[in-house]
Amino acid sequence: MGRIGTPRREPTASRPAQPVPRRKKAEGGRDGAGQGGLPVDANRGSVWIAGQLRQAIMDGTYKFGEKLPAERHLADAFDASRTTIRLALDQLEQERLLTRRVGSGTFVSHRVVSELDNIADSTSPLELIEARLGIEPHMTRLAVLNASNRDIEKMTEALERAEAASDNSEAWTEWDTQFHLLLAEAAHNRLVLWLYQHVNEIRSHDQWKSMRDKVLTAARIAEYNRQHRALLGAIASRDVEGAAAMVTSHLHFARRQLMGIEGA
Structure with missing residues (x-):
């Protein structure tokens, strides 16, 4: 239908x-x-x-x-x-x-079992970050150019809720996921949104949840919130290259954290 x-x-x-x-x-x-x-x-x-x-x-x-x-x-x-x-x-x-x-x-909240589950099972955390590095910087450029005031309001609300949930890694992850999905929506490009939704489904797979408590310390959550706040400011001020650079730096920071966990 x-x-x-x-x-x-x-x-x-x-x-x-x-x-x-x-x-x-x-x-x-x-x-x-x-x-x-x-x-x-x-x-x-x-x-x-x-x-x-x-x-x-x-x-x-x-x-x-x-x-x-x-x-x-x-x-x-x-x-x-x-x-x-x-x-x-x-x-x-x-x-x-x-x-x-x-x-x-x-x-x-219902997940249809499909090939995506098999991909998620075989995708490493570093492969996921590499894929996001290939998508999110340009997605962010589009968001700076195309985001409406309402898009920015919704991202602000999601970020505020993430900041309020900083002491709960599960709740914080939900709002962090929502923030990035809203960023994808703000690009106003249906294909980019479709691609990011598939990336995000892998990001929310069960194996990633098992790593959450190792990666998301209180200090790292605080740093992620700070980075998100700076990124949102760049989007609101229509700083195209500044916002793209911030999301790239944000993903490299996440990559370093994952490398530290995998090497531990």
């Missing part, structure tokens, strides 16, 4: 010849009771909507780590109330297909 969430309503004439039957509205409100006791919307039930989103996740339309459209966009796309959308997302969260991050959004 296609991606969901473009906020538009199709005219009646373009609907399928045999649309999903409309459910009878419950007394006193728009939502009634549906399968498994879940309330359902008079037009689109939360169970049906959860099924559509589940299919989109399982077939890879929405990939691991990707952010779903905002609730209001999903409500428009499904012609349903935001309460019904929230119920559908609750169901998928219970199934561990989605993760909600307060103030940031809803993200896919």
